[in-house]
Structure formats: structure tokens, C-alpha cells
Amino acid sequence: xxxxxxxxxxxxxxxxxxxxxxxxxxxxxxxxxxxxxxxxxxxxxxxxxxxxxxxxxxxxxxxxxxxxxxxxxxxxxxxxxxxxxxxxxxxxxxxxxxxxxxxxxxxxxxxxx
Amino acid sequence: xxxxxxxxxxxxxxxxxxxxxxxxxxxxxxxxxxxxxxxxxxxxxxxxxxxxxxxxxxxxxxxxxxxxxxxxxxxxxxxxxxxxxxxxxxxxxxxxxxxxxxxxxxxxxxxxxx
Numbered sequence: 001x002x003x004x005x006x007x008x009x010x011x012x013x014x015x016x017x018x019x020x021x022x023x024x025x026x027x028x029x030x031x032x033x034x035x036x037x038x039x040x041x042x043x044x045x046x047x048x049x050x051x052x053x054x055x056x057x058x059x060x061x062x063x064x065x066x067x068x069x070x071x072x073x074x075x076x077x078x079x080x081x082x083x084x085x086x087x088x089x090x091x092x093x094x095x096x097x098x099x100x101x102x103x104x105x106x107x108x109x110x111x112x113x
Numbered sequence: 114x115x116x117x118x119x120x121x122x123x124x125x126x127x128x129x130x131x132x133x134x135x136x137x138x139x140x141x142x143x144x145x146x147x148x149x150x151x152x153x154x155x156x157x158x159x160x161x162x163x164x165x166x167x168x169x170x171x172x173x174x175x176x177x178x179x180x181x182x183x184x185x186x187x188x189x190x191x192x193x194x195x196x197x198x199x200x201x202x203x204x205x206x207x208x209x210x211x212x213x214x215x216x217x218x219x220x221x222x223x224x225x226x227x
Contacts, residue, residue, distance in 0.1 A: 037218075101156075
């Protein structure tokens with residue numbers, strides 16, 4: 001079974017600084033997708049960034065970027081120039097073409113003004 | 114365009130009761146998935162429906178059931194509620210094509226069982 005592990009239950013970062021959230025996953029598949037979702041107190045799960053496993057280039061969305069290490073099965077999220085609005089729960093998730101999303105337990109990110 | 118709509122937003126039920134949660138997907142989306150998120154955990158997959166057919170089912174007891182209607186909206190039903198069913202129930206909609214990873218989540222229904 002596929003599993004997703006987030007080893008940092010909580011992280012904090014100073015406003016305008018950079019923070020990296022860790023995620024590892026276990027799979028025997030070669031074709032899959034990886035995601036980072038943000039869940040603010042409003043509860044809605046918001047897609048931050050996604051990565052297709054067949055792409056070697058790391059995905060980037062504005063201040064958010066990933067470090068995808070396929071051999072190590074690692075998928076970390078880097079948030080640059082952190083803002084107060086980035087404070088939320090962050091979930092790493094995995095899926096294959098025909099399977100549902102599998103989520104990690106999440107990392108609570110606090111941003112300190 | 115309206116996003117994924119879930120109702121009700123909050124619900125309190127007594128052990129042993131039955132509950133129905135509702136989800137309306139984004140217009141044009143034909144697939145609806147249900148997830149249970151217990152406090153302090155990541156969401157766990159319950160069901161996925163596509164074109165009114167069950168496409169997948171997670172590791173949940175038979176007390177959990179769901180269906181999808183011709184307009185692609187969906188209901189999640191839970192019978193004989195247990196305290197452990199207290200959770201945030203999230204609905205996600207997508208186009209439903211194999212490989213389509215464009216899931217959009219609703220804000221969820223917070224169910225409390227007392």
C-alpha cells in the first residue's frame with residue numbers, strides 16, 4: 001500500500017524568511033503524481049503545487065517550489081518570502097492515474113511576524 | 114462559477130443515529146470523492162463516484178454508503194453513528210478522466226457525534 005509520511009508535525013518561520021516542509025512516500029509504481037495542499041482554518045483543502053513523477057524538472061508556483069527526489073522518494077515543499085497568510089496545515093499527497101489521493105498527516109506551519 | 118458546495122456545514126448527532134451529507138460538484142465535473150478527516154490527521158478516502166457508478170471504496174465499514182445523482186451531486190450516508198465517526202467530511206469534485214488530477218475540495222461538513 002502507498003504511504004505518505006510527513007515527519008514534522010509543526011514548523012514555524014519568520015515572516016519574509018524561507019521554510020522547507022518534508023515529505024517522503026512509499027510506492028512501487030513508476031507513474032504517479034505528488035501534491036502539496038494547504039488547509040487554512042476555513043477547512044477548505046487548497047492545491048498549492050503538483051508534480052508529475054515522469055517530469056525531472058521541479059515544479060514552481062510563485063513563492064512555492066518543490067524538491068522532488070524520485071530515487072529517494074522525497075518531495076519537499078519550499079516556501080520563500082513567507083507571509084502571514086501562509087500559516088495553515090500543509091498536507092503532502094500522492095496518487096496514481098487510477099487511484100485516489102493518499103494524504104500524509106500534515107505539518108502545521110506558523111508564521112511569526 | 115460556484116465551487117464545490119457541501120451541506121450542512123456543521124452537524125451534531127447522537128450515537129446510533131443516521132446522517133446524510135450532501136455535495137454539489139463544480140459545473141462540468143462528473144466525479145465526486147468523499148474523504149474523512151479526523152482531528153489531527155490527514156484526510157482518508159471513503160468513496161469515489163463517476164457517472165453515478167462507484168469507482169472506488171476505501172477501508173470503511175458497510176455503515177458508510179454513498180450515491181451520485183444524474184446531476185452529479187452526491188450524498189454520503191452513515192448509519193448507526195459511533196463516537197469515532199466524529200470528523201470533518203470533505204467532498205472533492207473532478208472531471209473524472211483517468212489521470213485527471215484536478216481535484217477541487219469543498220469546505221467540508223463538521224460532524225460531531227455525542
